[in-house]
Amino acid sequence: VLTQSPDTLSLSPGERATLSCRASQSFSRDTLAWYQQKHGQAPRLLIYGASTRATGIPDRFSGSGSGTHFTLTISRLEPEDFAVYYCQQYGTSPRTFGQGTKVEIK
Amino acid sequence: EVQLVESGGGVVAPGGSLRLSCAASGFTFTNFYMNWVRQAPGKGLEWVSSISSRGNYIFYAESVQGRFTISRDNADDSLFLQMDSLRADDTGLYYCARAPFNYYGPDAFDLWGQGTMVSVSS
Numbered sequence: 165v166l167t168q169s170p171d172t173l174s175l176s177p178g179e180r181a182t183l184s185c186r187a188s189q190s191f192s193r194d195t196l197a198w199y200q201q202k203h204g205q206a207p208r209l210l211i212y213g214a215s216t217r218a219t220g221i222p223d224r225f226s227g228s229g230s231g232t233h234f235t236l237t238i239s240r241l242e243p244e245d246f247a248v249y250y251c252q253q254y255g256t257s258p259r260t261f262g263q264g265t266k267v268e269i270k
Numbered sequence: 271e272v273q274l275v276e277s278g279g280g281v282v283a284p285g286g287s288l289r290l291s292c293a294a295s296g297f298t299f300t301n302f303y304m305n306w307v308r309q310a311p312g313k314g315l316e317w318v319s320s321i322s323s324r325g326n327y328i329f330y331a332e333s334v335q336g337r338f339t340i341s342r343d344n345a346d347d348s349l350f351l352q353m354d355s356l357r358a359d360d361t362g363l364y365y366c367a368r369a370p371f372n373y374y375g376p377d378a379f380d381l382w383g384q385g386t387m388v389s390v391s392s
Binding site: 208 | 307315374375377
């Protein structure tokens with residue numbers, strides 16, 4: 165089970181966002197991904213392997229953590245970053261997602 | 271263009287069946303695991319099923335085990351999801367997504383389709 169916190173993060177453009185994802189048990193490998201989903205769109209892969217940015221993802225997005233606690237950080241929020249973010253473990257089945265964190269404009 | 275296009279969604283009565291398809295283009299289909307992920311209206315993402323590149327490894331979420339069947343046709347670059355005994359809580363947008371794989375197994379889902387809507391209602 166993956167638990168994300170907070171459920172909602174209210175911030176202003178230019179601020180730093182820190183999203184948390186906690187696992188009920190440790191991963192043998194850092195098979196943790198982060199996805200961004202904007203309203204009415206399909207999810208987009210941001211981070212895989214806990215800390216590797218996917219192709220084309222700006223460097224203001226960074227992932228960290230290992231074991232049972234992972235973090236997605238957006239260093240300076242741009243207007244297009246306000247969206248819902250999901251973590252996912254993909255190393256074993258079931259390839260579960262967290263419940264999501266909504267980053268909204270304050 | 272590299273893309274995944276889902277089709278086959280619709281409205282079906284409880285207990286009915288639907289077959290979803292996902293057409294892949296622009297990449298080597300056999301280099302990827304393929305997956306189905308669904309999203310109920312206003313809710314989060316739920317992994318449904320995965321199939322290995324040659325179809326010899328298949329995994330299901332507990333919620334669909336025994337009712338859904340994933341398959342693929344590598345000659346036609348297509349992924350399928352046969353959904354039987356449908357229930358109201360199967361309602362949602364169904365995405366197909368690809369996952370590269372390596373020695374350790376499948377990686378994260380790096381390409382998603384736009385989804386096809388399934389509504390189970392009497």
